Amino acid sequence: MRTLITVIALATFLGCSSTGGLKPVTIDQVNQALNTAAQVVNTAAAVVQTAQVVKEAVDTMVNPPKSGSYVVVKGDSLWTISNKPGVYNDAFLWPSLYKANRDQITDPDVIEVGQDLSFPKDLSSNDVENSHGVAAARPTYDAAKHLKHSHP
Numbered sequence: 001m002r003t004l005i006t007v008i009a010l011a012t013f014l015g016c017s018s019t020g021g022l023k024p025v026t027i028d029q030v031n032q033a034l035n036t037a038a039q040v041v042n043t044a045a046a047v048v049q050t051a052q053v054v055k056e057a058v059d060t061m062v063n064p065p066k067s068g069s070y071v072v073v074k075g076d077s078l079w080t081i082s083n084k085p086g087v088y089n090d091a092f093l094w095p096s097l098y099k100a101n102r103d104q105i106t107d108p109d110v111i112e113v114g115q116d117l118s119f120p121k122d123l124s125s126n127d128v129e130n131s132h133g134v135a136a137a138r139p140t141y142d143a144a145k146h147l148k149h150s151h152p
Helices: 002-014 026-061 076-081 089-098 125-137
Strands: 067-071 114-118
Touching: 026 089, 089 114, 089 125
Parallel strands: none
Antiparallel strands: 067 114
């Protein structure tokens, strides 16, 4: 492929004589033609790379991920995590977060720092309605009530 590009670049840059053959050229002209060909190849490679990045971005917009993840930090609760803009932006959807992580959460009032929670991003209207119903029936999370106290 590189040889073909070199030949095309040389022929284009140097041209042909009126008799149909190649004109005599200097080594500087050959080097200039090769440098021009290399620039064209590098530009084409950059265009292809940019096109791939754009395609990936468009694919993500057209087919957004169906789930997300969140790593628990100190002071978090399912209520506060669910209320984050990157999660659900709705504290009353914590039951959906709990349901998606039942494999690592046994009590929705007890989560551990460092847990990597996943959450579906494509909740159905039924999921939203059910979560709101469950959340509304429970009192708002009280962090102080669930702190682990150590006694001497």
